[in-house]
Amino acid sequence: LQSGRMRRLKPMLASLSPAEIALFLESIPRAKREVVWALVPDEDHGETLLHVNDEVRAELIDSLDRETLLAATEGMPIDDLADLVEDLPEQVTREMLRSMDVQNRERLKVVMSYAPDSAGGLMNNDTITVRPDVSLDVVSRYLKQRASLPDDTDALFVVSRYGRYLGMLPLAKLVTLDPERDVSEVMNTDIDALAVDMPAAQVAKRFQDLDLISAPVVDPEGGLVGRITIDDVVDVIRDEAEHSIMSLAGLDEEEDVFAPIGRSARRRAIWLGTNLATAFLASEVVGLFSDALSKIVALAVLMPIVASMGGIGGSQTLTLMIRGLSLGQIGFANARALLVKELAVALINGILWGVVVGGIAFVWFHQLGLAVIMAAALVINHLNAAVTGVAIPLAMKKMGIDPALAGSVVLTTFTDVIGFASFLGLGTLFLLH
Amino acid sequence: LQSGRMRRLKPMLASLSPAEIALFLESIPRAKREVVWALVPDEDHGETLLHVNDEVRAELIDSLDRETLLAATEGMPIDDLADLVEDLPEQVTREMLRSMDVQNRERLKVVMSYAPDSAGGLMNNDTITVRPDVSLDVVSRYLKQRASLPDDTDALFVVSRYGRYLGMLPLAKLVTLDPERDVSEVMNTDIDALAVDMPAAQVAKRFQDLDLISAPVVDPEGGLVGRITIDDVVDVIRDEAEHSIMSLAGLDEEEDVFAPIGRSARRRAIWLGTNLATAFLASEVVGLFSDALSKIVALAVLMPIVASMGGIGGSQTLTLMIRGLSLGQIGFANARALLVKELAVALINGILWGVVVGGIAFVWFHQLGLAVIMAAALVINHLNAAVTGVAIPLAMKKMGIDPALAGSVVLTTFTDVIGFASFLGLGTLFLLH
Incomplete structure (x- = not known):
């Protein structure tokens, strides 16, 4: 890459989404990859690493220093972080855990304790929960106090006093129904919660069969442990299909096209x-x-x-x-x-x-x-x-x-x-x- | 199928989702399919037809009489209806259009005027729109008046007086932010609208790259014409992957396993x-x-x-x-x-x-x-x-x-x-x- 092209590359990379940067990195030979990777904006490092295949990811992680890697993991959602942690050098993981607050560290440990290809490994445990016996008005006031919701929140989860999952309260219901009504009257109870050890392939099938956007995940006692949103499931669906086509030729879907x-x-x-x-x-x-x-x-x-x-x-x-x-x-x-x-x-x-x-x-x-x-x-x-x-x-x-x-x-x-x-x-x- | 098994079949079918019924129908030989299809609950007919592959769909439609088919289409979302209409007998389509109210008929015609494998063909045009210059409080009161929202609504669309798309107002913002603030202050403007003629494959890529749950669709003048939700895109993603694997063996992904x-x-x-x-x-x-x-x-x-x-x-x-x-x-x-x-x-x-x-x-x-x-x-x-x-x-x-x-x-x-x-x-x- 000549220096003229490199000057044009930087603004180009800044205008791409992390997924697009990931695809671009996968599509260039290894020798040039490190040069391009150095031009990727710092704030896109974390998400880009998530989107490249396993092999390219290991290569890119190798080329980042400890500080940059640590910065890249900041502010990432727990489920994404759990995917990434397995590939990070041990020292970075330790420092990262040390710099997190107690609540997030516990959350990450929980997600990491499940197999990556299970509902527990796919889920995010930043659920917002409400009680069944309060009115919608109380819920509304609680949310105003929170002032923000986790990404892709389209529903709140209704749990008993002991944390048992009872139902979902879609935001669409919260904003349209009479505020005087109780949560228990209006919540959706028709979606079965996913068991935390359900294989990812089965989770994907359930999402497709029922056209779900998000679904609750529960432990064997029925306690709510997290939620899965469809954007995580889409990756599973695509990986499965790719696995078949690559396997038929004896190839691995995580293989780098420009592997050594x-x-x-x-x-x-x-x-x-x-x-x-x-x-x-x-x-x-x-x-x-x-x-x-x-x-x-x-x-x-x-x-x-x-x-x-x-x-x-x-x-x-x-x-x-x-x-x-x-x-x-x-x-x-x-x-x-x-x-x-x-x-x-x-x-x-x-x-x-x-x-x-x-x-x-x-x-x-x-x-x-x-x-x-x-x-x-x-x-x-x-x-x-x-x-x-x-x-x-x-x-x-x-x-x-x-x-x-x-x-x-x-x-x-x-x-x-x-x-x-x-x-x-x-x-x-x-x-x- | 003996009569004893048939007696057990009916409650079993009633407990399955339409997608599961569709898979079950695809997995049984043609001779038995008609018997099972007759036991599928009436209210699941429409959605089941949507989920089976093209070839089985044609077969099932043939076996339903006009009345039942007409009943099956009632209450279906416009985008799903548009997919189905192409396979319905002409007379049923005509009667169906006659029985719809003017607004829905117009909506259906709009969706059907686009290629099925384009953003226009994938979209649903039941968007809820709001103006940028009103307060969140006004929006909240408007929604309470409506009393319900279309399925999978996680955001409202902000349009100008002339119907131009300006931004999205996620329900998550509506319920957490100060009601006195104006829509224009808080709306998301970072998601580019999809052009109505964008090929479905490109729509799918955009959803995957940006982890979208729903996105606005606009005409060449920038006017909002509908929205696409990810559950429709998931089908595109899966079909694409299957197309490759089936094509490699000279097969068609819409082929019935038990074709004559x-x-x-x-x-x-x-x-x-x-x-x-x-x-x-x-x-x-x-x-x-x-x-x-x-x-x-x-x-x-x-x-x-x-x-x-x-x-x-x-x-x-x-x-x-x-x-x-x-x-x-x-x-x-x-x-x-x-x-x-x-x-x-x-x-x-x-x-x-x-x-x-x-x-x-x-x-x-x-x-x-x-x-x-x-x-x-x-x-x-x-x-x-x-x-x-x-x-x-x-x-x-x-x-x-x-x-x-x-x-x-x-x-x-x-x-x-x-x-x-x-x-x-x-x-x-x-x-x-």
């Missing part, structure tokens, strides 16, 4: 090595038929088609399953019905493309037997793809393995091996002698 | 046919080397490995690109830096796995030449995968083609063709004579 070459290469090597094992298995199978291959070269020419068509068909079923499982659309209860449907679809497409491929093979090599064998192998591999496409993700789910991560490797192993074996096996049986 | 077999088979046939064309291209290339293949059978046995490893490496780069492009993390500006990095990673992994694969090939076939050629082909195909993995999605983006949909087909064509050609070509050159 050595680190990237090492990570990807694991995935390539896994796939290599399956590719060799397929080659072993091909090797069993060397006799047929050396005598009928058309088998070698056509065999990739059988494996590839099975792989494509299988990946369609697999993708449908992975999405259905993550949405809760598909489970063991309806797997049989789905298998029947996928088998029927595979049979139709197997026959259709079997005829087409067989026809082309006949025109190409003028051997009717070869054409028939090719068509038969295609049908077999499509049916195989449907069965494995349905069965693999279900089996993995049962074993606690993420189907998005390992599903495609196992599937391709099946479609390659069965594809090669059926085609070359039929060829050996019917064409060799 | 014929329809599913037809749709998937298109994808299989496209892939077949590329598979044949690869076979043609293999066919060019039949001479070498018939003489050295090890080439036929090992060639799938070269193609498959290239395909895996390429799909990693491609997935990184597809996600980066959709997040706005990657563009033409940083593509060169990324290409350099991907090439370096590919070179390292090409050499690493080339040596491994070459070693295994040597142990297997006892031919040093074969082992060296195998390693060289693997390096070549990895480099090819890096280049095409970066270039294909960029080229497609420039041509206006969705890289998630067509990217993997084109990529595999390259990695197959170059993989086979380099391995068999080197084999012909160095091993045949």
Whole structure:
């Protein structure tokens, strides 16, 4: 970056939101990142760190000195701070805790005591609570005294004398209803509180299903411990969806696009090595038929088609399953019905493309037997793809393995091996002698 | 479904939220769907229709009579109604419009006049507006008179006498600040209004970047036309992420898991046919080397490995690109830096796995030449995968083609063709004579 461009960069960064700065930092190579990071306004440091992925965050934190880091954490909401603390150097965390007031320190400790991917880890515990037996007028006067509310407060929480969650009082009700009425008469009781140990994925589903903006979080005794607002849930929803797409290629959604070459290469090597094992298995199978291959070269020419068509068909079923499982659309209860449907679809497409491929093979090599064998192998591999496409993700789910991560490797192993074996096996049986 | 289970089904459905009913309907085969749909409480019909995917929605609408459909639309928010109207039979729409009051009919017409995937299509136009020059006390009295607010109202909108958007007045400020102060003194002016024709994807990005809960929508003259709340944006965010993962397998995210077999088979046939064309291209290339293949059978046995490893490496780069492009993390500006990095990673992994694969090939076939050629082909195909993995999605983006949909087909064509050609070509050159 030349000095002219750097002069223009500073006002540009000042005009961006922290999320936009985060995206910009992720999109530039590592070498230039530190220069740009130094130009980010101090007051945006904290929020920008929240928005970048884990890997870039660690890199940026490394480049800030203790003072700046400490300043960055000041005034951050408790739930955001809890996310950040895990990545901060221990000394900074200690100093930060020391500089906080007692109430906030206790709050932070509570949030940090829950798993980050649970309702407790997502929540903010700056709730404003009121009693059920006071009038709306009393509530209004109390709020005027407070003079401000935490960010994104759209409702107050109604709790018993012992802190038990009873209901929500939306501000919209407070400002429209008769001030003489009691809180207990008008509060919403239709939204069930979220258990503090509810997994984040389930929290996200609940928010989506019920179109929630905010929801109370309670401990096992029903005591109110915090609230979750939808802006925190949006990140969970997006991360989940990204996790699937990245996992299918053996990548991690928190990976830096411009990670150091050595680190990237090492990570990807694991995935390539896994796939290599399956590719060799397929080659072993091909090797069993060397006799047929050396005598009928058309088998070698056509065999990739059988494996590839099975792989494509299988990946369609697999993708449908992975999405259905993550949405809760598909489970063991309806797997049989789905298998029947996928088998029927595979049979139709197997026959259709079997005829087409067989026809082309006949025109190409003028051997009717070869054409028939090719068509038969295609049908077999499509049916195989449907069965494995349905069965693999279900089996993995049962074993606690993420189907998005390992599903495609196992599937391709099946479609390659069965594809090669059926085609070359039929060829050996019917064409060799 | 036996009658005993049906008796238990009705109370179960009554206890579910419309979104949960929608998911349940999507997860049961078509034959049983109509029976269950008939048991869904009337008051949940409208919202359930909103939550199912397009294909199931059309099916469910078909099975309801005119009266029930009309009843289902009653009391729905305008933005939801606008989404539904497009799928309703024309006669129902006409009757529905006739039964609405003038104000709501006009509102619906306004929302429907915008593209569904724009800010105008997402918005709700039931905004509550106030003038800047009145006191908070006046606003409070006005709200008490109204006695209720539209769902998810967390802020009022401040407009000029001519309807120009000026700022937002969060209810949180209204209830905490001094009632004598004027609206103009306390309103938030830091959130830019969204243009009514802003694409939905951009709206979603803005909400995520700024952690918005609701935002104003304005026409080109700056006049307030409605508001968007985050619950509508959440659907956009999820749909976008799902679109990528489904597209990669040639599927549509609005597809019914239990779509009729014929329809599913037809749709998937298109994808299989496209892939077949590329598979044949690869076979043609293999066919060019039949001479070498018939003489050295090890080439036929090992060639799938070269193609498959290239395909895996390429799909990693491609997935990184597809996600980066959709997040706005990657563009033409940083593509060169990324290409350099991907090439370096590919070179390292090409050499690493080339040596491994070459070693295994040597142990297997006892031919040093074969082992060296195998390693060289693997390096070549990895480099090819890096280049095409970066270039294909960029080229497609420039041509206006969705890289998630067509990217993997084109990529595999390259990695197959170059993989086979380099391995068999080197084999012909160095091993045949």
